[in-house]
Amino acid sequence: MKRSGDMREVGRSLPKIDALGLVRGTPAFTDDLAPREALCVVAVRSPHAHARILSIDATAALAMPGVLAVFTWKDVPRVAVTRAGQGHPEPSPRDRFILDEYVRHVGDEAAIVAAETEEQAREAARAVRVEYEALPPVLDFEAALDNPVVLHPEPEIHENFPIGFEPRRNVASAYNMHVGDVDAVVARSEVVLRRRYYTQAQQHVALEPHCACTWLDVHGRLNVISSTQTPWHVRRIMARALEREVKEIRVVKPRIGGGFGGKQMLHGELYCALATLRTGRPAKMVYTRREVFEATNTRHPMRLDVTLGADRDGTLRAIDLEILSDTGAYGEHALTVFMVAGAKTLPLYNKVEAVRFGGRTVYTNHLPGGAFRGYGAIQGNFALESALDELAGELGLDPIVLREKNMIAEGETSPIFAIMGEGTEGVEMIVESCKLPECIRRGKELIGWDAKGPRREVAPGVFRGLGMALAMQGSGIPTIDMAAATLKLNDFGSFNLLIGATDLGTGSDTILAQIAAETLGVSTGDIIVYASDTDRTPFDTGAYASSTTYVSGHAVRTAALKMREEILVEGARSLGCEPARATFDGCEVRGPAGAITLRDLSAKLLYNEHQKQLMTTGSHLCEKSPPPYMAAFAEVEVDAGTGEVKLVDYVAVVDCGQAINPNLALVQVEGGLAQGIGMALWEEVVYGPQGHLRTRDLMSYKIPGREDLPSIRAELVASHEPSGPFGAKSVGEIGIDTPPAAIANAVAAAVGARVRDLPVTPEKVLNALVLA
Amino acid sequence: MNISLELNGRPANWDVEPGEALLEALRRHGVLSVKRGCDTASCGTCTVLLDGVPVPSCAVPAPRADGRAVTTVEGLPDEAARLGACLAAEGADQCGFCAPGLVVAVVAMSRELEHPDEAAINHYLAGNLCRCGGYVSQTRAIRRYLQEAR
Numbered sequence A: 001m002k003r004s005g006d007m008r009e010v011g012r013s014l015p016k017i018d019a020l021g022l023v024r025g026t027p028a029f030t031d032d033l034a035p036r037e038a039l040c041v042v043a044v045r046s047p048h049a050h051a052r053i054l055s056i057d058a059t060a061a062l063a064m065p066g067v068l069a070v071f072t073w074k075d076v077p078r079v080a081v082t083r084a085g086q087g088h089p090e091p092s093p094r095d096r097f098i099l100d101e102y103v104r105h106v107g108d109e110a111a112i113v114a115a116e117t118e119e120q121a122r123e124a125a126r127a128v129r130v131e132y133e134a135l136p137p138v139l140d141f142e143a144a145l146d147n148p149v150v151l152h153p154e155p156e157i158h159e160n161f162p163i164g165f166e167p168r169r170n171v172a173s174a175y176n177m178h179v180g181d182v183d184a185v186v187a188r189s190e191v192v193l194r195r196r197y198y199t200q201a202q203q204h205v206a207l208e209p210h211c212a213c214t215w216l217d218v219h220g221r222l223n224v225i226s227s228t229q230t231p232w233h234v235r236r237i238m239a240r241a242l243e244r245e246v247k248e249i250r251v252v253k254p255r256i257g258g259g260f261g262g263k264q265m266l267h268g269e270l271y272c273a274l275a276t277l278r279t280g281r282p283a284k285m286v287y288t289r290r291e292v293f294e295a296t297n298t299r300h301p302m303r304l305d306v307t308l309g310a311d312r313d314g315t316l317r318a319i320d321l322e323i324l325s326d327t328g329a330y331g332e333h334a335l336t337v338f339m340v341a342g343a344k345t346l347p348l349y350n351k352v353e354a355v356r357f358g359g360r361t362v363y364t365n366h367l368p369g370g371a372f373r374g375y376g377a378i379q380g381n382f383a384l385e386s387a388l389d390e391l392a393g394e395l396g397l398d399p400i401v402l403r404e405k406n407m408i409a410e411g412e413t414s415p416i417f418a419i420m421g422e423g424t425e426g427v428e429m430i431v432e433s434c435k436l437p438e439c440i441r442r443g444k445e446l447i448g449w450d451a452k453g454p455r456r457e458v459a460p461g462v463f464r465g466l467g468m469a470l471a472m473q474g475s476g477i478p479t480i481d482m483a484a485a486t487l488k489l490n491d492f493g494s495f496n497l498l499i500g501a502t503d504l505g506t507g508s509d510t511i512l513a514q515i516a517a518e519t520l521g522v523s524t525g526d527i528i529v530y531a532s533d534t535d536r537t538p539f540d541t542g543a544y545a546s547s548t549t550y551v552s553g554h555a556v557r558t559a560a561l562k563m564r565e566e567i568l569v570e571g572a573r574s575l576g577c578e579p580a581r582a583t584f585d586g587c588e589v590r591g592p593a594g595a596i597t598l599r600d601l602s603a604k605l606l607y608n609e610h611q612k613q614l615m616t617t618g619s620h621l622c623e624k625s626p627p628p629y630m631a632a633f634a635e636v637e638v639d640a641g642t643g644e645v646k647l648v649d650y651v652a653v654v655d656c657g658q659a660i661n662p663n664l665a666l667v668q669v670e671g672g673l674a675q676g677i678g679m680a681l682w683e684e685v686v687y688g689p690q691g692h693l694r695t696r697d698l699m700s701y702k703i704p705g706r707e708d709l710p711s712i713r714a715e716l717v718a719s720h721e722p723s724g725p726f727g728a729k730s731v732g733e734i735g736i737d738t739p740p741a742a743i744a745n746a747v748a749a750a751v752g753a754r755v756r757d758l759p760v761t762p763e764k765v766l767n768a769l770v771l772a
Numbered sequence B: 001m002n003i004s005l006e007l008n009g010r011p012a013n014w015d016v017e018p019g020e021a022l023l024e025a026l027r028r029h030g031v032l033s034v035k036r037g038c039d040t041a042s043c044g045t046c047t048v049l050l051d052g053v054p055v056p057s058c059a060v061p062a063p064r065a066d067g068r069a070v071t072t073v074e075g076l077p078d079e080a081a082r083l084g085a086c087l088a089a090e091g092a093d094q095c096g097f098c099a100p101g102l103v104v105a106v107v108a109m110s111r112e113l114e115h116p117d118e119a120a121i122n123h124y125l126a127g128n129l130c131r132c133g134g135y136v137s138q139t140r141a142i143r144r145y146l147q148e149a150r
């Protein structure tokens, strides 16, 4: 495979192909594209954290102007589904219905109203009279297991394959694995560290609220436009929930205003479909920001118990990680997020003699957990990378030295790769690219690790401290993630690239065009991308698990290689020579006695000579999941009097393989870091004593603004992953993983206050100072 | 009620509801660059110029636009193209949902502030949130734009 030196399109920071259109505000998002005459669909939401619906009286609402329909649980198919946009059959329990007799969190849907205008729909929703029998809620996830209050007694719900689903015990999933005898190795270790950490619920806050619209086309098929990361999973799950055939539904993802995992669940699609199927009219549902907060998903909060066994010289001998995860009202992504907390952290320290991982995900009357960038790895990373720092402290070692001594390296493997996948077994894998040593070296240099030392007093009672963390992620889900791409040659030499891949704003349409162009030898400007349409593009599992570059990129490359072949054959035929004697350089096909340009050949092929359409498809099954790696360094300033933490500097150096588009890769890292810093310092979903959300707007839930962040510095190191398209690995998620641990470690270095419970707030710092 | 305004340099005559936000009225009249990202005037995706002053259109009652000039990114095509090119060159544009509002705010800033440094830029644009990037690339792009605009 070619390396970056000889590449023309890959490795270049080309502008995003949709950049100007989006900046100009060209209508491109779901709500921009919804038919003007669409009915507005609005939900009646539960004011209770847990309740049974005794009755719903919609008479008054139905009599109001503009109101066309009201749906209750009695009006919808009783089919258990999961709303997690995952492969088939989903590894999440099917524990949900379009509407149900029970509501399980404040904001859960009790009824659905469709009216001519949004105003009318909202007024009608207020007029729907729902009589609830309030039930005691389960709000403490550490008390959920075997609680007398059972969230999911309904008989129809089920797991699709064994995931440890025990709804009678409030357990959505359970998982346990071990390599070697952890207890014995810990007992033999010279130093043992046992710590408990907590991570909080975080919300995605994509600036575009969730939105869907539906209509019936001239064939009577249900068309759906949705701000989704997984059009094919949405189609399949909708078909099941609505008791329709998959073939009756088309799902299109237009531009979407950020996802971060938050659009890997179904939200308004099913409700719009109810309205359209009942009335025959287009319908749309646009979430308000408050609804996004109250009725979508959060990152799964977790309690993580870590035990490390080590020798005095810093040799790590055993890791034990036991987790209790809160999946809230529904088990969306319950098992898989849980597993990733181990699967994408533990292999970092692959030289241990024994490792154990396990625990449960429990139901509570909180917002459902869901996919969120990092997907468990950030929770696991916070616990593991905090614990390693604490261990370094006990051993009197530099935390970097401790990590360097134990971390994974190129040519090595971890038994965990084979044991743990996402919901199923993983695959064996030798690490073929791992530039952690370079990432660490460069990061140390940028932050000034050696020069500054771990702690300095910069003003009386004000200390600066340095902390760091390593991270890994994956590149797709092996043996599950599949992507396909089709290339079509147009007259006068351009190509349509039809891809199932789902660009969430990350620029994946652009980098996939770059991969096609590089492979064909043409310029990226000659590639016309059309993506994410279940009718018109080939399949793709969707944008999640850091899969698009690595998996969809391969599919594009395969399609382009086949297209090259076809162009050669047709070019040779036109030149009257054997294909073996012809060459194609992206511009022209050259034979022994002459040449024909692609421009002419493509026009001839459609109009004049041996007319035919050249069209090739590549599909790719993810066979392994090479991790990207990162070393990250935080400098904080802590006021020991107030506990206030200011992030002064953040440096992240990443090995993502060959970056297809370095600028876009770096912005992925920067954006991930910003969200990780938000989780480390500010972001937290807070409930009142009865389970009411206290954080339901952008004033009570703080995402980082311009003035909150330091000038984040992200760099990529030179790397090449042999199994990746043009040497690429993934980069979408890894950025988010390090800030919680790196910042907590820096705070501990600065003032000796160890915060083990996110976010790191001034109160917690002060409390920890008292303990220290 | 009926209002007359100047929308992107052209006269417009609209029927609006008394309680309707300018944001909703704009979108209802097909001005779709203006986005709704929140309910609380906190995100900046709906930023427009009202008589040249940047405001969150979600917090402005539509009737208040009566007799005034409203400018959205549709009315700033050259600025949008130039800032867009800078954003794209830095890779700073991701989903683009925040971009139209940001362009409007940056244009207002460039008219208002002489030589804003990074802190002044961050302060002026504090109301324009972006969840996709970490702001650094955006800031680089904005500085580049301001330099080129001079």
Ligand code: FES
Residues within 6 Å of the ligand: B035, B036, B037, B038, B039, B040, B041, B042, B043, B044, B045, B046, B047, B056, B057, B058, B059
């Ligand atoms: S929609 Fe106006 S500021 Fe958020």
Ligand code: FES
Residues within 6 Å of the ligand: A207, A257, A258, A505, B093, B094, B095, B096, B097, B098, B099, B129, B130, B131, B132, B133
């Ligand atoms: S680019 Fe997505 S919110 Fe700014």
